[in-house]
Amino acid sequence: EKWAVTRTKHPPTSLALQHFDATHSVQLGPLWPSVRAALLSEKKYGALLNNFSYDVVLADLEAQGCRDFLRDADTEVSAAQPFLEQESEVVGDEESSGVSISKKSGIDGQQLSPLHLSPHIKCLVFPRGDITRFKPARPDMCGLLGYYLMDAASLLPCLALDVQEGHNVLDLCAAPGGKTLALLQTQSIGYLCVNDASVSRTLRLRKVLNSYVPKPLLADEKLRITSFDGTIWGDIERNTFDRVLIDVPCTTDRHSLMEDDNNIFSKSRTGERRKLPQLQLELLMAGIEATCPSGEILYSTCTLSQIQNQSVVEQAIVLARENHGIQLQVVDLRPLTHMFRKTFHFAPDLHLGEMVIPHLAANFGPIYMCKLRRLT
Amino acid sequence: HNHEVGPQSRKPVTELSLHSLVDMGFTDSQSEQIYEATSNLRGGSAARHALSTLTALFVLGLNPSTVLRLLEKCPELYTINESQLQQRIGNMRKLGLVEGSLQRVVSYYPQILTVPVKTVKSVVLFLREKCQFTVQQVTDILRDSPTVVLEKRGQLEYKFQYAYFRMGVKQAWMVKSRYFRFSLDEVRCRHCFLERRGLYQTPDKKGQTLIINPKLDDIFNVDEDGFLTHVANASAEEFEVFGKLLAREWQEEQHQHGSVEAD
Ligand SMILES: C[S@@+](CC[C@H](N)C(=O)[O-])C[C@H]1O[C@@H](n2cnc3c(N)ncnc32)[C@H](O)[C@@H]1O
Numbered sequence A: 001e002k003w004a005v006t007r008t009k010h011p012p013t014s015l016a017l018q019h020f021d022a023t024h025s026v027q028l029g030p031l032w033p034s035v036r037a038a039l040l041s042e043k044k045y046g047a048l049l050n051n052f053s054y055d056v057v058l059a060d061l062e063a064q065g066c067r068d069f070l071r072d073a074d075t076e077v078s079a080a081q082p083f084l085e086q087e088s089e090v091v092g093d094e095e096s097s098g099v100s101i102s103k104k105s106g107i108d109g110q111q112l113s114p115l116h117l118s119p120h121i122k123c124l125v126f127p128r129g130d131i132t133r134f135k136p137a138r139p140d141m142c143g144l145l146g147y148y149l150m151d152a153a154s155l156l157p158c159l160a161l162d163v164q165e166g167h168n169v170l171d172l173c174a175a176p177g178g179k180t181l182a183l184l185q186t187q188s189i190g191y192l193c194v195n196d197a198s199v200s201r202t203l204r205l206r207k208v209l210n211s212y213v214p215k216p217l218l219a220d221e222k223l224r225i226t227s228f229d230g231t232i233w234g235d236i237e238r239n240t241f242d243r244v245l246i247d248v249p250c251t252t253d254r255h256s257l258m259e260d261d262n263n264i265f266s267k268s269r270t271g272e273r274r275k276l277p278q279l280q281l282e283l284l285m286a287g288i289e290a291t292c293p294s295g296e297i298l299y300s301t302c303t304l305s306q307i308q309n310q311s312v313v314e315q316a317i318v319l320a321r322e323n324h325g326i327q328l329q330v331v332d333l334r335p336l337t338h339m340f341r342k343t344f345h346f347a348p349d350l351h352l353g354e355m356v357i358p359h360l361a362a363n364f365g366p367i368y369m370c371k372l373r374r375l376t
Numbered sequence B: 001h002n003h004e005v006g007p008q009s010r011k012p013v014t015e016l017s018l019h020s021l022v023d024m025g026f027t028d029s030q031s032e033q034i035y036e037a038t039s040n041l042r043g044g045s046a047a048r049h050a051l052s053t054l055t056a057l058f059v060l061g062l063n064p065s066t067v068l069r070l071l072e073k074c075p076e077l078y079t080i081n082e083s084q085l086q087q088r089i090g091n092m093r094k095l096g097l098v099e100g101s102l103q104r105v106v107s108y109y110p111q112i113l114t115v116p117v118k119t120v121k122s123v124v125l126f127l128r129e130k131c132q133f134t135v136q137q138v139t140d141i142l143r144d145s146p147t148v149v150l151e152k153r154g155q156l157e158y159k160f161q162y163a164y165f166r167m168g169v170k171q172a173w174m175v176k177s178r179y180f181r182f183s184l185d186e187v188r189c190r191h192c193f194l195e196r197r198g199l200y201q202t203p204d205k206k207g208q209t210l211i212i213n214p215k216l217d218d219i220f221n222v223d224e225d226g227f228l229t230h231v232a233n234a235s236a237e238e239f240e241v242f243g244k245l246l247a248r249e250w251q252e253e254q255h256q257h258g259s260v261e262a263d
Helices: A012-039 A058-063 A152-161 A178-185 A199-212 A230-236 A253-258 A267-274 A276-290 A310-324 A334-339 B018-024 B028-039 B046-059 B064-073 B075-079 B082-094 B099-108 B110-114 B117-130 B135-144 B146-150 B153-166 B171-176 B184-196 B216-220 B224-232 B236-262
Strands: A046-049 A099-101 A115-117 A123-125 A147-150 A167-171 A189-195 A223-226 A241-247 A291-301 A328-331 A354-356 A367-374
Touching: A012 A253, A012 B184, A012 B236, A046 A152, A046 A178, A058 A123, A123 A152, A147 A152, A147 A178, A152 A178, A152 A241, A152 A291, A152 A334, A152 A354, A152 A367, A167 A178, A178 A189, A178 A199, A178 A241, A199 A223, A230 A276, A241 A276, A267 A276, A276 A291, A276 A310, A291 A310, A310 A328, A310 A367, A334 A354, B018 B028, B018 B046, B028 B046, B028 B064, B028 B075, B046 B064, B046 B075, B046 B082, B064 B075, B064 B099, B064 B110, B075 B110, B082 B099, B082 B110, B082 B117, B099 B110, B099 B135, B110 B146, B117 B135, B117 B146, B117 B153, B135 B146, B135 B171, B153 B171, B153 B184, B171 B216, B184 B216, B184 B224, B184 B236, B216 B224, B224 B236
Parallel strands: A167 A189, A167 A241, A189 A223, A241 A291
Antiparallel strands: A046 A123, A046 A147, A099 A115, A291 A367, A328 A367, A354 A367
């Protein structure tokens, strides 16, 4: 009786699993069983500290055993990666100093600018193998919440974007707003455009921002929230932004394996799912066009799928050159992954971009990210 | 004293004294140990029961040091009355546990002698009728996994159904791999770990799977190292964290179940 429960024959979650078993196992090879078990088990969160909250929650969280993974970074240069040139400048106390890594000469002799990590971004995680959960954040006396719970790995695209003082930034697919919030924590953005095609999700994003960011910082001269189809951005604002984050809709591997509701693998959404790579390419293209020359673009997903990750970026690089005359350079993110290898597992030997792969002891991700710089 | 004297050559003893214990073949210090243990037992009949228990254990062919070990492991044995003890032993013989196996079962799991005949019979009935084991298979289960007689019925049923429906294992393989020896936690942890890694599949109605499942024996009858290296192909760290996560999943599942049933 206990076992005779009639289950739907092919719930979307099992269709997703079948699909991933076929594709991801080829891509990840012997790593797949380990990633699979992690994906099918409870994920880990990180608590993005809210600098705008009056409550000092850092000490409290640290007392529970968490640590800020950004301050727990690996600053040693490993022998395996001798090409990494690193300079850590420590100016005064930790508060006022960022850690900056510059890569003097990358592969192919590319010149790369230093990657600067904002000292204002703090994200706490429980140590490797520790499965303790965070309690929900509480509002302070102004009603602002002390921290935002998110996949700690999804902070990496925000860090990689490398926003600098006064930058004009576009977050093209922003809802529900985790990455937007992280970008705002840097407190260095000049003007931020936040967009998401879904009206209801944009509403959720507004709620998130209102629960974390003081009103003055959400004023019209600092921030704009829209609900446009992001693929048309190249026609609206060309050559405009210093930094563009394109966190595209994807097969959201973890969600698709765990929740039958709102699942992209449900039969009725097959068409939508098949069109994802095309949509992703169009969004990335729009983002590239919206970036100003010498500006930088960060493409990210939360899938392990090569077709939605590397292939999309490859096509975009070609299309940008051929159809728009835009030259792009791939920015090497290895200094970043090297720095955080104590906290995350990264896929080895990706020919383009970097990817956090889930692992039971560090169950973050999947997050794929690839950074591009507009040369023209 | 000759401590090697077998039970056969003993004179009938009617009262438990240090002397009689030595006569039974225990060493001086063993005798003192037993004597002390029995005098701590309350009630006048305790000593008499102890005596019949010792005799019964010797009759099963166990030697003095084994007998002492069993009594240390399960002091309740001292207090069972003689006729009950005889009934229980008789019942197990009827169930097919003849000399060698009975001796083995008792020395591995002396608690079995504290279980009423009625309880054993109902477990046997359950295994025969609900789980469809053959008479011989039931004997094998009792011999290899005697703890089933004291397991909670719900737990035992769940364990059977887990193997049968969830893992798709037939009765003969459960017996062969001594499946019932393993705790439900161990079983679920190893099985779910393999399943999530994509290395174990529940067979469909026709008993088919897309992959070849490892044998029950290879999953359970190995230590953790062997399991991780040869079957799961995973690190001890992963398995350890997985155990913690799974324990929490079950806890929450039961909790949910409980609250649903309470509604
Ligand atoms: C992966 S989610 C973004 C998550 C978000 N960046 C965060 O960190 O919280 C992808 C988003 O893309 C939005 N989206 C889908 N199609 C879009 C389009 N054509 N233009 C803009 N946004 C789109 C979806 O509504 C969804 O909210």
